[in-house]
Amino acid sequence: MQRLNRDAVIAIVLLMACGIFFWSTFSIRTPDYGQLKPSTWPRVIIAVLALLSTLYLVQSLRHGPAAVDERDKDDGPARAPGLIGWVLYWRNPLWCFGLFFAYLITLPILGSLIGGVLFVFTLMGVLGGWSPRQLMQHAALALISVGGMWCIFTFALGVLLPPGEVFSPF
Amino acid sequence: MILENIGLAFAEITNVTTLSLMLIGVAGGLIAGAIPGFTIAMAVVLTLPFTFGMPAPQGLATMVSVLVGGLSGGLMAGILTGIPGTPSSVATTFDGFPMARKGEPGLALGIGVWSSFSGGMISAVLLVTLAPQLARIGLEFNPWDYFMLVMFALTITASLSGRSLTKGLIAGAVGLLARTVGEDEAVGMARLNFGNDALLQGFDFIAVLIGLFAFSQLLRDVRDPENAKKSLAEKGTIHAKIEHRRAIRVILKHWTVVVRSALIGVFTGILPGAGGSIANILAYDQAKKASKHPEKFGTGIAEGIIAPESSNNAVEGGALIVLMALGIPGDVTAAVMLGALLIHDVVPSPTFIAEEPVLAYSIFIAFFLATFMMLGLQSFMLRIFVLVTKIRMYMLAGIILGFCGIGVFAINNVEFDLWTLLWFGILGFVMRQFGFPLVPMILGVVLGNIAELNLARAMAITTDLSPFVTRPWSLFFLIIAVFSAVYPLFQAHRGLRIWTLFYQPAVCVAAAVPLFMMGGIPRPILATLLAGYGLWTLYRRWQGGWNLEALSQPVVSE
Numbered sequence: 110m111q112r113l114n115r116d117a118v119i120a121i122v123l124l125m126a127c128g129i130f131f132w133s134t135f136s137i138r139t140p141d142y143g144q145l146k147p148s149t150w151p152r153v154i155i156a157v158l159a160l161l162s163t164l165y166l167v168q169s170l171r172h173g174p175a176a177v178d179e180r181d182k183d184d185g186p187a188r189a190p191g192l193i194g195w196v197l198y199w200r201n202p203l204w205c206f207g208l209f210f211a212y213l214i215t216l217p218i219l220g221s222l223i224g225g226v227l228f229v230f231t232l233m234g235v236l237g238g239w240s241p242r243q244l245m246q247h248a249a250l251a252l253i254s255v256g257g258m259w260c261i262f263t264f265a266l267g268v269l270l271p272p273g274e275v276f277s278p279f
Numbered sequence: 280m281i282l283e284n285i286g287l288a289f290a291e292i293t294n295v296t297t298l299s300l301m302l303i304g305v306a307g308g309l310i311a312g313a314i315p316g317f318t319i320a321m322a323v324v325l326t327l328p329f330t331f332g333m334p335a336p337q338g339l340a341t342m343v344s345v346l347v348g349g350l351s352g353g354l355m356a357g358i359l360t361g362i363p364g365t366p367s368s369v370a371t372t373f374d375g376f377p378m379a380r381k382g383e384p385g386l387a388l389g390i391g392v393w394s395s396f397s398g399g400m401i402s403a404v405l406l407v408t409l410a411p412q413l414a415r416i417g418l419e420f421n422p423w424d425y426f427m428l429v430m431f432a433l434t435i436t437a438s439l440s441g442r443s444l445t446k447g448l449i450a451g452a453v454g455l456l457a458r459t460v461g462e463d464e465a466v467g468m469a470r471l472n473f474g475n476d477a478l479l480q481g482f483d484f485i486a487v488l489i490g491l492f493a494f495s496q497l498l499r500d501v502r503d504p505e506n507a508k509k510s511l512a513e514k515g516t517i518h519a520k521i522e523h524r525r526a527i528r529v530i531l532k533h534w535t536v537v538v539r540s541a542l543i544g545v546f547t548g549i550l551p552g553a554g555g556s557i558a559n560i561l562a563y564d565q566a567k568k569a570s571k572h573p574e575k576f577g578t579g580i581a582e583g584i585i586a587p588e589s590s591n592n593a594v595e596g597g598a599l600i601v602l603m604a605l606g607i608p609g610d611v612t613a614a615v616m617l618g619a620l621l622i623h624d625v626v627p628s629p630t631f632i633a634e635e636p637v638l639a640y641s642i643f644i645a646f647f648l649a650t651f652m653m654l655g656l657q658s659f660m661l662r663i664f665v666l667v668t669k670i671r672m673y674m675l676a677g678i679i680l681g682f683c684g685i686g687v688f689a690i691n692n693v694e695f696d697l698w699t700l701l702w703f704g705i706l707g708f709v710m711r712q713f714g715f716p717l718v719p720m721i722l723g724v725v726l727g728n729i730a731e732l733n734l735a736r737a738m739a740i741t742t743d744l745s746p747f748v749t750r751p752w753s754l755f756f757l758i759i760a761v762f763s764a765v766y767p768l769f770q771a772h773r774g775l776r777i778w779t780l781f782y783q784p785a786v787c788v789a790a791a792v793p794l795f796m797m798g799g800i801p802r803p804i805l806a807t808l809l810a811g812y813g814l815w816t817l818y819r820r821w822q823g824g825w826n827l828e829a830l831s832q833p834v835v836s837e
Contacts, residue, residue: 144738147468151459158452202498229681236673254678266332268689
């Protein structure tokens, strides 16, 4: 996507978000006391944000494709066109987000120790590789790092981390 | 009284547990600072969950130690591999790496270490002496002044931290908006939660900080699959022994560079939004301009290492001065320190040093002690650094993300904070990709409630808005906020447009007005000097026929 389109799209998304948030401020209840209504400050911020977003939209439309900034470009090989190219280009961050999402979803069942070890082990595998040597390395690193942190928080700092349904019977 | 407080604070800090934690903190900071892609702010943010269970002085001393270690760690990578460990040590590589390649890595490291130490000590002395004085000025602030101070902090941060002021201001506004979600602190009404009960508690700002800063940075570091599999420093490291004696002699010979650079560092730290990444380049540039042999800069000379290393270690002293005196964090690391104070139910304000002297002086003493520890640990950590450089980036990312998954939960023992981490991690990553600076957003999140509470207090006193422009301090912050907003435009047009010739004189004259209004004796004198300087500059430019070349000097930028 060209810079012109991209910046304009971001500005439009921001303006839409401003609209949604502004609409949401009407459901904020106003108490009988206090001079500053609870909705005033968010509305001021939304108004400023909308103004800045409009300015950003105008700037992006005025500058055109020539405004592409070389410093904004990422390192590494160029991205292949199409959805598959996009997914391949961003696969590592997508894996990180996806696996962290899975970690959070399974947290009530697996708990932070088992879930954490599995998360770190799987993440290292998808980012680094699955050779037998790497599997051993990743398993050891995941166990030592997450296990160590779990011990510090549980025993030294007295924090009750989620035990999970799998771990709690023990 | 001061000596008594120092004595009590010293007793609070100097116990085996705290000193051990500080040693670990300095060592961890040195390693974190030495790893390219792992910023000091990230190290300090990730230390925060470990300090929850500690008493306030102990927790804060540990965090200060990580900070001091991190500030000095960047020089190892910069000098030995040519890759700056942190943005604060970019200028160190200009002369440090060439000196190491000329066969003197031990001397280069020694100069770097002792410059860091000297800069840290000068900054620590200024922290102890200036923070209480600034706090006294802070006592004059009313809600209008505080509100405008926050607006100034956000504006200057937006104008300094990115290439586009509009994007910086948008980021700051998004941060402010994010902080309004949940029950408002003044009257307890639910806001912008879209009917979701989990959002009523709002976003915990430590989870937001870790998500925006650490999570998103790690994802950026592993974005390229090939780079993710590389070791942290592919160029390899040189085994070197730090030459302390020779380095001390060199430092003493160039003591003026040390003092000047440290003062630049402290001043940059005091300025909201301008951190070590700007200070080290600014100090390098000034050292080059003041040098009798500027042509030698970049070839591996001592002044080229002394200037950036003295200044980047002095920066945090400056940032802590403002944080402890006014409760306003100037950069991300100071914002995390504010978070640490809030966790321990301490709210920094102008009365903080007077009301919590032992805690305040504990922070000062921790800063001093950590600087000494840094000096002692550098030689040992150099060996560890060689081992750390063999770790692959994806492994580090995996371990840190795993830590985030455990540490963030520990903040409030609620799962919602982990979701906050994920969503703000995604938001931070997307914002970085689209060129939005994160620092204004982080300050927006941190300062949002301070701004709103002061606005509410001001409105409770009077609904009249005129005090924002009639109160001297409020007007002062408003004026410098406006000029700082115009600053990026000035930078872009300086030496090209006539109006840029009026910018500096206008700043001086305009800032003099509220200083006059403050009354007393010193401030009107300062105002007269400031206005006189502005008018004199204008007169010289008029005499020079409005010559634009006077302004067309190279601009130091991040």
